[in-house]
Amino acid sequence: MSRIRDKFSELKSRNEKALIAYAMAGYPNDKETVSIVQSLVKGGADIIEIGLPFSDPLADGPVIQSASFHSLQKGMNPERFLNIVKKIRSKTDVPLVLMTYANLLYSRGYDKFISTVKKAGIDGIILPDMAIEEADQYLDVIRKNNMDAIFLISPNTSEERIRRIAKASTGFVYLVSTYGTTGGTQQKFQQYTHDAIKNAKKILEEKIPLGVGFGVNNADQARSILQTGADAIIVASAFLRLIAETPKAKIQGKITSFAKSLKKATILE
Amino acid sequence: MKLAYPKDGKFGEFGGRFIPETLVPAVEELEEAYLRFKDDKEFRQELDYYLREYAGRPTPLYFAKNLTEFVGGARIYLKREDLLHGGAHKINNTLGQGLLAKRMKKKRIIAETGAGQHGVATAMACSALGLQSEVYMGYKDTQRQRLNVFRMKLLGTKVHPVKGGTQTLKDAINEAIRDWITNVNTTYYLLGSAVGPHPYPVMVRDFQAVIGDEILSQMKELKNKSPDSVVACVGGGSNAIGTFYPLVDEDTTMFGVEAGGEGIKTEHHSATLSSGSKGILHGMLTYLLQDKHGQIKDTHSIAAGLDYPGVGPEHSYFKDSKRVKYDTVSDGDAVHAFLALSKYEGIIPALESSHAVAYAIKLAKKMSKSETIVVTLSGRGDKDVEVVEKYMSENVKNSR
Numbered sequence: 001m002s003r004i005r006d007k008f009s010e011l012k013s014r015n016e017k018a019l020i021a022y023a024m025a026g027y028p029n030d031k032e033t034v035s036i037v038q039s040l041v042k043g044g045a046d047i048i049e050i051g052l053p054f055s056d057p058l059a060d061g062p063v064i065q066s067a068s069f070h071s072l073q074k075g076m077n078p079e080r081f082l083n084i085v086k087k088i089r090s091k092t093d094v095p096l097v098l099m100t101y102a103n104l105l106y107s108r109g110y111d112k113f114i115s116t117v118k119k120a121g122i123d124g125i126i127l128p129d130m131a132i133e134e135a136d137q138y139l140d141v142i143r144k145n146n147m148d149a150i151f152l153i154s155p156n157t158s159e160e161r162i163r164r165i166a167k168a169s170t171g172f173v174y175l176v177s178t179y180g181t182t183g184g185t186q187q188k189f190q191q192y193t194h195d196a197i198k199n200a201k202k203i204l205e206e207k208i209p210l211g212v213g214f215g216v217n218n219a220d221q222a223r224s225i226l227q228t229g230a231d232a233i234i235v236a237s238a239f240l241r242l243i244a245e246t247p248k249a250k251i252q253g254k255i256t257s258f259a260k261s262l263k264k265a266t267i268l269e
Numbered sequence: 270m271k272l273a274y275p276k277d278g279k280f281g282e283f284g285g286r287f288i289p290e291t292l293v294p295a296v297e298e299l300e301e302a303y304l305r306f307k308d309d310k311e312f313r314q315e316l317d318y319y320l321r322e323y324a325g326r327p328t329p330l331y332f333a334k335n336l337t338e339f340v341g342g343a344r345i346y347l348k349r350e351d352l353l354h355g356g357a358h359k360i361n362n363t364l365g366q367g368l369l370a371k372r373m374k375k376k377r378i379i380a381e382t383g384a385g386q387h388g389v390a391t392a393m394a395c396s397a398l399g400l401q402s403e404v405y406m407g408y409k410d411t412q413r414q415r416l417n418v419f420r421m422k423l424l425g426t427k428v429h430p431v432k433g434g435t436q437t438l439k440d441a442i443n444e445a446i447r448d449w450i451t452n453v454n455t456t457y458y459l460l461g462s463a464v465g466p467h468p469y470p471v472m473v474r475d476f477q478a479v480i481g482d483e484i485l486s487q488m489k490e491l492k493n494k495s496p497d498s499v500v501a502c503v504g505g506g507s508n509a510i511g512t513f514y515p516l517v518d519e520d521t522t523m524f525g526v527e528a529g530g531e532g533i534k535t536e537h538h539s540a541t542l543s544s545g546s547k548g549i550l551h552g553m554l555t556y557l558l559q560d561k562h563g564q565i566k567d568t569h570s571i572a573a574g575l576d577y578p579g580v581g582p583e584h585s586y587f588k589d590s591k592r593v594k595y596d597t598v599s600d601g602d603a604v605h606a607f608l609a610l611s612k613y614e615g616i617i618p619a620l621e622s623s624h625a626v627a628y629a630i631k632l633a634k635k636m637s638k639s640e641t642i643v644v645t646l647s648g649r650g651d652k653d654v655e656v657v658e659k660y661m662s663e664n665v666k667n668s669r
């Protein structure tokens with residue numbers, strides 16, 4: 001059983017695509033992380049990506065960098081992260097995907113780290129600096145724990161590599177929309193993003209869903225990449241920005257309504 | 270023990286390529302170009318020309334007679350990389366990579382810098398070769414190495430101060446990598462040390478190996494044998510690996526000296542190999558200074574060029590295989606060596622290189638007068654006089 005795969009089939013039967021929404025553990029604090037996830041789910045998020053911050057997030061733009069810094073300054077660590085995940089798990093059955101960097105797993109030991117997060121309720125893992133060539137040990141442990149390993153592809157990834165990455169991936173494949181770090185603010189994606197989606201879909205066929213993220217920040221944009229063929233949109237920095245600029249009392253409501261607007265884009269006519 | 274071109278960039282378990290997918294085509298293209306040109310006759314000739322006519326190679330192997338007499342032990346020789354154009358060994362690598370970038374038709378060059386020496390060497394090579402360069406530098410480093418910031422500007426480079434994280438070298442590398450991800454189709458990332466994803470550690474080592482090659486032939490000419498010991502400072506590890514690699518199969522004892530800062534029992538040092546643990550950063554698996562959760566630690570050294578929580582993967586390999594002995598020298602001992610070499614030899618060494626000098630002084634005392642030590646003097650110390658002046662005045666105050 002995979003919560004992620006089941007979610008995609010369930011959505012397909014309803015003629016919907018997926019909204020994958022991001023929360024950073026410990027941002028703005030541990031307790032609110034749990035409420036934020038609940039608000040995201042209330043707004044229609046189908047899968048939650050939860051970030052465990054790393055001191056050197058080299059694939060991330062200023063928004064996630066600063067949230068990571070904030071969370072680490074306040075003492076975020078794997079133990080606190082696990083508590084947050086357990087609290088979320090006690091309240092919802094939403095699929096949870098952990099996003100972090102390879103060193104946090106490697107330094108603790110793949111076995112120890114992965115089995116512990118699995119027990120707390122994590123379903124899959126995304127590591128933006130884990131290239132497929134380096135992933136053998138990591139993948140063995142992921143499989144042993146019945147978890148999903150979600151790898152990234154990029155607009156410049158060759159067909160041969162996409163095939164290889166797709167073979168190693170379970171859950172979904174994550175297409176990075178643009179050349180750049182997370183948190184892009186463009187209103188519309190360029191043609192090359194749409195070409196990359198079409199190309200990836202052609203290669204992946206219907207064997208594994210395709211999620212698109214990095215710089216997805218509004219419903220129109222989301223709709224257009226879903227129309228091009230993506231199976232899921234992944235929205236991260238846009239939610240963190242909203243949290244940063246909203247007075248505390250209004251955060252949960254704003255998150256739910258922004259999630260709702262994005263979720264609407266995933267429901268096919 | 271010599272790994273000329275290790276498969277997948279793996280020095281034992283170290284090295285490799287832990288990078289975002291967007292960079293994979295870029296490092297593959299780089300590797301292809303490097304393999305194509307590294308032994309290409311025209312490329313070698315052009316590089317040799319620039320190394321000789323522009324940078325000032327070969328550099329002397331100078332017998333430090335006064336220092337040797339003062340110490341009263343083994344004969345100390347200085348490999349004078351400080352005499353190179355720009356004042357450090359960094360130009361060996363920037364000319365090599367600059368020429369490669371040109372052959373790859375890349376016009377925009379980005380680089381990171383700690384002490385500013387690699388930034389300056391990048392700016393110089395790019396000026397000479399007709400390339401455009403931009404340099405990322407931690408904000409803290411721009412403050413303590415102001416002279417080099419101004420030099421880079423004079424040389425036509427745009428300097429981007431990096432305010433994220435600890436505002437030192439590691440954050441400059443993060444930011445350079447982010448730029449590279451964003452401009453991957455047009456930009457060449459000219460990394461300044463033997464770190465990062467494969468093929469950088471191998472390629473930078475090869476460009477710096479001219480140091481060890483010259484040491485070997487100069488020593489053979491002088492003494493008809495390889496040196497008994499060599500000593501080099503280790504930041505990312507480029508001057509050290511360039512010194513060590515050609516001597517790996519020789520009967521030479523090798524010492525890599527890391528920044529002991531205020532002591533390796535404190536939190537204020539950069540002694541990655543001496544007190545770190547294995548981890549993944551900047552595209553490589555190597556020894557790192559990290560906390561028990563895998564977060565990278567803040568580092569400290571009086572020498573900005575050594576202030577880095579990682580180290581080149583080949584050094585991790587040499588540490589575990591015990592081919593090289595790695596040890597530390599404190600801020601205070603480095604300053605003493607800085608003063609001693611200035612006074613006894615009329616040579617002001619970079620604070621980075623002063624770590625190697627300090628270690629060699631200790632080592633020479635334990636060796637016989639007939640034995641030889643070569644110290645790689647990776648750079649000159651003009652950039653450091655302000656820092657040393659401040660350190661001395663504070664320490665005089667403290668001891669009152």
Ligand SMILES: Cc1ncc(COP(=O)(O)O)c(C=O)c1O
Nearest residue numbers: 386504505506507508574647648
């Ligand atoms: C003079 C000098 N020596 C040594 C270093 C350390 O670098 P590496 O360990 O790569 O030689 C630097 C770096 O900035 C430097 O400027």
